[in-house]
Amino acid sequence: MALAAAHDVLASPRAAQDVGLVVCAWVLDTDTDWKLAPRLARKAGARRAVAIGVRQLSNGGAMGVQIAAAQMMAEASLRAALVLTGDALGPDAPGRWAEGEGAFMGDAATALLLSRTRGRLAVRSIASSGHCEHEADFPTANPLLGPPPSASAAPAKSGSGSFLLRRCVRDAVQGALADAGLDTDDARLRIVMLPRLAPWLLDVLTTGLLPEALKAEQLRLTARTGHLFAGDMTANLDHLLHEDALEAGQYALLVSVGSGFTATCLVVQAVSPLTDADLHQKGVATS
Structure with missing residues (x-):
């Protein structure tokens, strides 16, 4: 694939x-x-x-x-x-x-x-934040390769782990927006795309941490595909391009998280109208 x-x-x-x-x-x-x-x-x-x-x-x-x-x-x-x-x-x-x-x-x-050639979207900034101390709380064996965890063993929806990952998200969002030269209330910020995770987890990780102007523009695509392992952010970029979701000059903020913990935020800007030629130079694909 x-x-x-x-x-x-x-x-x-x-x-x-x-x-x-x-x-x-x-x-x-x-x-x-x-x-x-x-x-x-x-x-x-x-x-x-x-x-x-x-x-x-x-x-x-x-x-x-x-x-x-x-x-x-x-x-x-x-x-x-x-x-x-x-x-x-x-x-x-x-x-x-x-x-x-x-x-x-x-x-x-x-x-x-x-x-380096002109495409449909331009990368304006990308920032990451990590807190590795919580790694010790995860099992040694990959949980995806074993039986599903029991209800009692499922991750808590609050607690120190959620706090650390929220801090990662907060720091990455702030860093990416600052590096792109954007304020949280910038009207050009049109879309925020969240990782393809369960709704309850997205609420835990992002409530109160995203720019106010973006709250009504959140895109959550988990229901379409489930979680795509390491590919949530790149799949979300593919969605932006295929749906022509941004007009020239507008920005999108894409959020990604990973256990351990790490959060990465990417700011992209639409720089030109989508043309047939762009479909061959767009730079993102999913399978």
Whole structure:
């Protein structure tokens, strides 16, 4: 699936050759994941790219975007970077239905192409915040690969863990808006897109933390797909592009979170009307 998504955004062999960095994020483990990033880069046609893997659970795709954007700012010769996510539990995995973990899980892959050429959306800022002390409270074994937790073992809807993750979200939102030069009441802030998690968890993580102007513009797409492992943010970018949700000059704030804890917020701006040519240069795909 990740390879199919990559082919969707790399419209030509030349586009693949321009990719100098491939960042691949995933959550689940398989016997061949030790070389997943270079394998996907090779099969996508980015054979000269530096390929790296990111393991940051549900926030992996968002962190991949931040790594790629930072590298492009630091390395002037880097023309394009490809960010991939992909996970599949399969039809019989009991962990798929563990809503207590945050949401039902949806098998999916996403691909995001960052380039220096003009596209439909421009990255204006991206910021992250982490609090790793709560990692010790999580089980050693991946809970998605075992039986669903009992009701008594499901994560609490409040407490120190929720407080720490709320602090991550708050700091990432404030950092991203400040770096983009936006105030919380800026009228150009039209949409906030939240991760594809259970409604109760989104309420716990974001109530009172988002700019007032955005509260009526929140987009929650969990019901359409479930939680897409590391791919929520990149899938949400795909939605912005396919729905042509922003007019030129308007901004969107995308929020991502991951257990452990980490939160990443991305600010993008629509910079030109969507055209047929943009459909081949849009830079995001899902599978």
